[in-house]
Amino acid sequence: MVLVQGEPSTDDEGDRAMTTRVRWAEQLIRHALFACALLSIVTTAGIVWVLASESFAFFREVSPFEFFLGTRWAPLLEPRSFGILPLICGTFLVAGGALLVAIPIGMGTGIYLSEYARPWVRGILKPILEILAGIPTVVYGYFALTFITPQVLRPLIPQTEIFNVASAAIVVGVMIIPTIASLCDDAFRAVPRTLREAAYALSATRLEVSTRVVVPAAMSGVVAAVLLAFARAIGETMAVTLAAGMTPKLTLNPLESVQTLTGYIVQVSLGDTPAGTIEYQTIFACGMTLFLITLTINIVAHRVLKRFREVYE
Amino acid sequence: MAELRNMSVTDSRTRSATRRVTAAPDTVISAENLTLGYGSFVAVRDVSLDIPDRKVTAIIGPSGCGKSTLLRAMNRMNDVVPSANVQGRLLYRGLDIYSPRCDSVELRLKIGMVFQRPNPFPKSIYKNVAWAPKINGYRGDMGELVERSLQHAALWDEVKDKLHQCAYALSGGQQQRLCIARAIALQPDVLLMDEPCSALDPIATARIEDLIDELENRYTVVLVTHNMQQAARVSDLTAFMYMGELVEFDATETMFTKPGRQRTQDYITGRFG
Numbered sequence: 001m002v003l004v005q006g007e008p009s010t011d012d013e014g015d016r017a018m019t020t021r022v023r024w025a026e027q028l029i030r031h032a033l034f035a036c037a038l039l040s041i042v043t044t045a046g047i048v049w050v051l052a053s054e055s056f057a058f059f060r061e062v063s064p065f066e067f068f069l070g071t072r073w074a075p076l077l078e079p080r081s082f083g084i085l086p087l088i089c090g091t092f093l094v095a096g097g098a099l100l101v102a103i104p105i106g107m108g109t110g111i112y113l114s115e116y117a118r119p120w121v122r123g124i125l126k127p128i129l130e131i132l133a134g135i136p137t138v139v140y141g142y143f144a145l146t147f148i149t150p151q152v153l154r155p156l157i158p159q160t161e162i163f164n165v166a167s168a169a170i171v172v173g174v175m176i177i178p179t180i181a182s183l184c185d186d187a188f189r190a191v192p193r194t195l196r197e198a199a200y201a202l203s204a205t206r207l208e209v210s211t212r213v214v215v216p217a218a219m220s221g222v223v224a225a226v227l228l229a230f231a232r233a234i235g236e237t238m239a240v241t242l243a244a245g246m247t248p249k250l251t252l253n254p255l256e257s258v259q260t261l262t263g264y265i266v267q268v269s270l271g272d273t274p275a276g277t278i279e280y281q282t283i284f285a286c287g288m289t290l291f292l293i294t295l296t297i298n299i300v301a302h303r304v305l306k307r308f309r310e311v312y313e
Numbered sequence: 314m315a316e317l318r319n320m321s322v323t324d325s326r327t328r329s330a331t332r333r334v335t336a337a338p339d340t341v342i343s344a345e346n347l348t349l350g351y352g353s354f355v356a357v358r359d360v361s362l363d364i365p366d367r368k369v370t371a372i373i374g375p376s377g378c379g380k381s382t383l384l385r386a387m388n389r390m391n392d393v394v395p396s397a398n399v400q401g402r403l404l405y406r407g408l409d410i411y412s413p414r415c416d417s418v419e420l421r422l423k424i425g426m427v428f429q430r431p432n433p434f435p436k437s438i439y440k441n442v443a444w445a446p447k448i449n450g451y452r453g454d455m456g457e458l459v460e461r462s463l464q465h466a467a468l469w470d471e472v473k474d475k476l477h478q479c480a481y482a483l484s485g486g487q488q489q490r491l492c493i494a495r496a497i498a499l500q501p502d503v504l505l506m507d508e509p510c511s512a513l514d515p516i517a518t519a520r521i522e523d524l525i526d527e528l529e530n531r532y533t534v535v536l537v538t539h540n541m542q543q544a545a546r547v548s549d550l551t552a553f554m555y556m557g558e559l560v561e562f563d564a565t566e567t568m569f570t571k572p573g574r575q576r577t578q579d580y581i582t583g584r585f586g
């Protein structure tokens with residue numbers, strides 16, 4: 001540029017025009033992408049706002065004390081009662097039962113995939129797990145109602161109700177197996193190979209290497225996997241509503257019908273409850289409670305996962 | 314192989330002591346026309362050598378010449394590589410290591426290993442040392458075994474007040490001595506060491522070398538190293554490998570003063586490597 005003073009070459013000008021155009025396009029893309037990011041944040045904030053404000057309206061009518069400590073949930077029937085504990089009990093009963101099913105099978109699958117399976121077996125099994133995760137949840141609910149309860153549970157234990165916790169827990173458990181298996185597999189594979197070699201050289205069998213070195217070393221990854229699956233089980237709606245029914249009940253009996261937080265929200269949303277009424281507002285209070293539970297679990301899970309990543313860095 | 318697990322260390326000591334009455338020193342590990350490969354690639358070609366009891370045998374040679382492959386064949390650590398293959402014979406006290414009669418898990422009770430990079434478990438110092446005896450059903454006094462193993466690894470004085478701290482808090486050299494303690498807690502017969510000092514600073518290296526000198530009284534040591542001074546300092550015998558072949562195997566002194574082969578001479582004097 002200095003060499004051809006006062007007489008810039010056409011080439012140079014072309015370059016500059018091009019650069020300007022590219023810059024301009026890049027700015028546009030940048031802003032568009034920012035808008036996308038903003039949209040998802042605004043949506044989330046909007047949802048939280050609606051939840052919070054409607055819940056606030058609800059709590060002007062019903063004291064939080066009654067809501068969180070009351071043991072009877074009957075917002076639609078006289079005499080009304082707004083104790084949410086039966087719904088929380090139903091939710092945790094189903095989700096806890098699901099973990100009982102999913103933790104052993106999911107962890108076993110994870111150990112098999114990372115420590116035992118040959119590469120080609122793994123190459124087949126991993127996609128199958130993902131298909132399992134992709135089955136619509138309503139199908140699981142239908143399966144619980146038409147197969148597990150009448151064909152499996154009732155022949156074994158005749159007093160099982162048509163809608164019951166056990167069948168819901170089993171199908172939700174199956175539903176979250178892929179999450180646990182896949183996250184455990186990732187956590188196990190992140191354990192350095194040198195630790196396995198150390199154990200083999202110390203006369204350990206493959207099972208001892210898996211259970212006494214790999215699993216303990218990946219423990220926080222396993223805990224995080226279980227927590228994330230737990231959050232999913234708590235938020236699960238369709239299968240649970242179909243399988244466990246709609247009877248709010250403070251019980252520990254897995255053969256009885258219960259109602260979960262999500263199940264109640266479906267029930268009211270599908271009914272013809274007029275907006276603005278107290279019945280209508282209950283679903284926002286339930287939604288808020290559900291949101292806080294899953295949020296807490298997710299935060300704890302991510303904390304645990306982060307600690308796990310730091311161990312090998 | 315079942316008798317190996319039950320055979321206590323003292324048994325094998327007395328046995329080897331009686332055998333030493335014969336003129337030649339006892340052979341612990343013996344390779345006969347051993348060829349080792351990965352798939353169609355040959356990493357070690359037609360190696361025959363006898364590793365004597367209660368001596369330090371060094372294996373030297375340039376990087377990639379097959380030292381680790383040969384060493385890892387001795388406790389069947391190559392089993393974890395699916396493509397690894399073996400021809401010829403490798404004997405441990407007369408037992409064919411690669412015959413179906415030999416169980417690799419039991420073989421590794423007798424042949425311990427220390428790796429290039431310290432690899433303690435993410436557990437306490439105590440649990441690291443107690444780990445292998447525990448899974449193998451050791452019924453004696455565990456605390457005493459841990460102390461003795463740490464003492465033999467020259468680490469006891471530095472860690473005796475923090476046995477329950479995580480092993481990752483130790484320095485690299487201390488971690489490597491912990492790995493040695495962990496290996497000798499099983500009271501093995503042979504210790505295989507694959508460049509145990511290559512990740513350590515000179516002071517930590519010197520400590521490990523001193524330790525190897527002491528270990529020699531109790532264990533047969535096979536030491537892979539790319540450091541010729543180290544081989545000269547600590548070993549009784551030296552094997553020189555080049556491109557998968559065993560070029561020369563003799564007493565260390567002979568190897569470093571009047572080697573029989575020109576290639577050994579060239580390597581030792583640093584003309585290539």
Ligand SMILES: Nc1ncnc2c1ncn2[C@@H]1O[C@H](COP(=O)(O)OP(=O)(O)O)[C@@H](O)[C@H]1O
Nearest residue numbers: 351354356375376377378379380381382383394
């Ligand atoms: N797992 C493996 N798969 C394929 N080739 C390997 C494997 N391990 C080592 N090799 C090859 O075998 C040769 C010898 O390797 P190695 O025994 O590690 O040498 P050294 O320890 O003397 O450096 C090298 O050429 C290396 O690339």
Ligand SMILES: [Mg+2]
Nearest residue numbers: 380381382507
């Ligand atoms: Mg090597």
